[in-house]
Amino acid sequence: MRLVSVGGVGLAILLLAGCGKNKASEGPQQGPQGANGALPVEVLALKPGEVRDAQEYLGQVLSRTSVELRPQVAGSVQAIRVKPGERVKQGQVLLVVDARQQRADLRAAEAQRASALANREFARSTSERAAQLLKEGLMSRQDYDQAVAQAASAEASARAAEAQSQAQQVQLGYHEVSAPFAGVVGDIPVNVGDYVTPEMAVTSVDQSQALEVSVQVPVESAARIEVGRTVVELLDTEGEPNVSAPVFFVAPTPTGNTQLVEVKAAFENTTGLRSGQFVRARVVYQTRQALLLPTYAVSRLGSQAFAFTVIPGDGGTVVQRQPVTLGQIEGNAYELVGGLEEGTRVAVSGVQLLRDGQPVQPKPATPRGSQETGVGGASDAGQ
Template sequence: MRTQKKTVVIAAFLIVLVALGAWYLGKPSAARVTTQAAIPVRVVNVVEKDVPRYVSGIGSVLSLHSVVVRPQIDGILTRILVKEGQLVSKGDLLATIDDRSIRASLDQARAQLGESQAQLQVAQVNLKRYKLLSVDDGVSKQTYDQQQALVNQLKATAQGNQASIDAAQVQLSYTQIRSPVSGRVGIRTVDEGNFLRMTDTQGLFTVTQIDPIAVEFSLPQQMLPTLQGLINDPQHAKVKAYIGADTDGETGNLLGEGHLTLIDNQINANTGTIRAKAEFNNPGQKLWPGLLVTVKIQTALDKDALVVPPTVVQRGLDQHFVYRVNGNKVETVPVQMVHQSSGQSIIKGVKPGDVLVSDGQSRLKPGATVQVLTDPPQVVKSESAP
């Protein structure tokens, strides 16, 4: 009896299992298929515009003319006529040295010249008389020749006296120290009343030209052909100088804009770099000698370039590609990388206005369904200087 009950229970359980299996297998297949979720992505439009190309490097500001003002004679510094930091022009009087002894020497030389000229005048009169007398043998030929020699001697003496005057005048000019260049006066190292010597190496102060001014910088040796082409361009390559900028010149304050003027005559074999120099107008004196700056040179201009952010372009096994949004799906498009920088990439293979994926590519494959996130549109960073 107990065995029969157990058999009935087992049979009922089997019947229930069979019924559940039949129901599951017989339900509509649409109910069993799960819908594939859309992949969220961010997108950007391809922009067409003219894009200048730049090369950047680190440079230092140099004065075109910097002079240490030193005395050219020994003497007491009597007056300093300029202040530290004052702007002066070429030829301006900067300081004076005691000139009393030089003036006395000049007066003495002038007196000696006057004496020699008077003696020469008398000798010339006698020479003229002796010449007339020698015709009738009034004087001997020897006397006439001696008088001629005396005249020549007195002429040489007068010339020597004149040379002494000229030398004294030069020495006197050294007592007035004038600016050899236009520029800014530096910190004074000597005060009035000190005795100056020509052997003093420190000098009184420096005069440094500020406007115009130069920037010297170094670039990789591979840039030599480009620099040669730029410096031969009659329009001159534009060079911009920044402070507080990285080597891409993307940030920082613009200090000035100049032009390329010089390429060094040799490459540094130790560093593999070539030095170059650019000249800047500096009316605002933003560029200061010794200042380290980032220089940025425009090397080319791409007309009607197709520009996207660097995150758009992906690298495959054989070539670069991008994901282009078509409806709610994506497709891969092979592209050619023309130029790349930290702020933007120039590519070929797409059209202006195409919608490309800029973020979320790691989960994508051709034909995948995407959901475009409604974030503010990305802005392609321009390579042009601010």
């Protein structure tokens, strides 16, 4: 009897130990859930935001003041006084064409001018003496008229010589190719000693402060552009706009090859862009207000998109899966076309863990990428 009693006591101890072990294993299963099984989630209230109907294109930067320079005389290049890409001032000499023959012609014209001026002075004095002699009766009227005519002829010859001299001086100036305005020198495809003609472009000058961007858009899109209101943005390497300017020109007809319409916008160059450079350009056709739903608040089942709204339940706060209709993406949010209304509270964290009707513990959404959640939301979260 004593042996049986001891065995029963041992069996009871083993059973109690097993029960304790089972209870110990049940305790930690709650994980991140609260005491009532509710899952902590971040919540925000939907509100309107700016949505832009925009499209990105390849644009080209053009100088609003650009000129291709050609010499006005033919001859050999005597000197090149600038380098490609150099900034120059208005009137600065860029290139010189050999002007030795022109200088010789100018000296000859100056000599003729000096001779004509001397003849004019002599003829004037002769005419004055003839007038005095005629008055005193010492010269005939015919001789006097001849002296006056010679004076007039000498005056005309002197004026012609002066004009010829001035023309030669102007012609000499044509042997210097100067900058018509301040800007940046382009390529110089000629060298010292090369023979150039007035039909040959020797360089160019671009004014880089006032630029414009040219964008080719489809015909149907061009019909939506409003001059002075539609905006063109130039994007940096990260896709962020660094220049924004209104459209000032829309071509009346599309180009024959591509059937695209040219659109232009002018801007001040504050970012170091260069004329002729290709850039990423975004045309903002329309800006409107619409509800925005963060992309990280969206779950999908097949082709249907859902959001989890936070609503009161029988035993506390629960989430309800709500189908939504989404539009275009604006930043990190979808345009909400249908399914939810302004002010509706939606869960923005742990979306993949949520189930319809699941109890939750709502808390304000933190900025996306925070160390606390890794997803974040908006600053106007619901409670």
